[in-house]
Amino acid sequence: MDLKLDHHSKDGIEIVDVEGEIDVYTAPRLRELLIELVNSRYYQLVVNMEKVEFLDSTGLGVLVGGLKRVRAHDGSLDLVCTQERILKIFRITGLTKVFGIHDTVDEAIAARRSEK
């Protein structure tokens, strides 16, 4: 399955819905979208990974790159993910300590708002 990307605003936070495989072949498209959002001054992002079927290190790299970009503007990039096979990849690379990872989009938004 290829990559499907969508995004919409919710409570002032931009939600990015990702579906399919984020790998060396498709990750450049996610990277472009994140750059485009930051260029359009969206600095509070939540990437919803619930429909991601495959994630490799190129995908991880793109997410880390996005995080760096929004942080340069005092922004945030949180993740929504409950799939064990995807969480495992964040765990073995130590990235669970770098990203806020939540069970639902609403929880991610709530956590972010309470921090402000």
Next chain:
Amino acid sequence: MDLKLDHHSKDGIEIVDVEGEIDVYTAPRLRELLIELVNSRYYQLVVNMEKVEFLDSTGLGVLVGGLKRVRAHDGSLDLVCTQERILKIFRITGLTKVFGIHDTVDEAIAARRSEK
């Protein structure tokens, strides 16, 4: 998908239900079953191909081999198949003229009984 084989008697005719892929890898199992049935004196066979997902020339060869074996005992081997992609393979190899091909198991049985 691998090959699944089942068989049962109906109106004195042995119905062989085939499911999955009949190819160079699995066809030997179908061949063994047909030989076993003939050795057990089942000479009137109907092979139900409605759940066959893939068929190659090795599979065709096994069916032709089965037909020859039952004919040596004045028997018959009819097929049930309505799937265009499978029918096409019988057509391009000229085997639609060799096998009786029916839309349902009941039709195959009826055609066989009316011939007797």
Next chain:
Amino acid sequence: MATVELSFTPLPAHVRTARLVATAVARRSGVDESLLDEVRLAVGEACSRAVEEHQLHCPAEPVRLALSDMADRFEVEVTDNCAPDSAKVTGVGQESKSTGAGVAAMEPGLGFAVIAGLADNVEISETAAGTSIRMSWPSAGVVR
């Protein structure tokens, strides 16, 4: 140059791998969905034939499958690496004596009949290295 090449020990199980790879690469190369069934079947036939030849004549040698993205065609070449033998091409699908148990189909020529009926374009050549079956289908060109 071939885009993807697969070589495998001559075993029926690997014919399935070959079908899987050929179909995936054909799809990626822009071959129409309606033709993928034909690609899968024709590649399977050509590889089954090569596996059979190898089992008879050179079981230690791998069978080779080459997939190439041309401008507007998707080309497949299956090569066996057994020395040529005049009976070989016509012997496709024939009951093989030495493997006995069942790699081969029972009717001579069925495999080629399938290939000829499916591939848009087929070329068979005998070289010193063995037999090559080259088939191709139209494609929407390289889509990457």
Next chain:
Amino acid sequence: MATVELSFTPLPAHVRTARLVATAVARRSGVDESLLDEVRLAVGEACSRAVEEHQLHCPAEPVRLALSDMADRFEVEVTDNCAPDSAKVTGVGQESKSTGAGVAAMEPGLGFAVIAGLADNVEISETAAGTSIRMSWPSAGVVR
């Protein structure tokens, strides 16, 4: 001897073909279903890394993937054919300058972190011909 070998031009799309083949052959070789996700991911990482190296240093050379059925292990070897370079192994997943647009991940070492975290057994060797990553998983032995 490798059971199945795949060689492909260094393009990200073919990394998908490599994953597909490795997973299918691993399954057939008796690798447990619960490990297939790891095989798919680790092979993808190793191939992504090789593709990146080739794009930088030898874009005309194919990347090679060899899959072997051992008695009770399934072994995968990914070989790039670029001359060794001391910075190479640590450079996995690093943003590559020349390919720019995005084959590479952004964090150095992520690819290897994934491989190391997933493969049951990993060996990396630098030879005159290039870098080889060899990984293996337990299997139920040859099931054919």
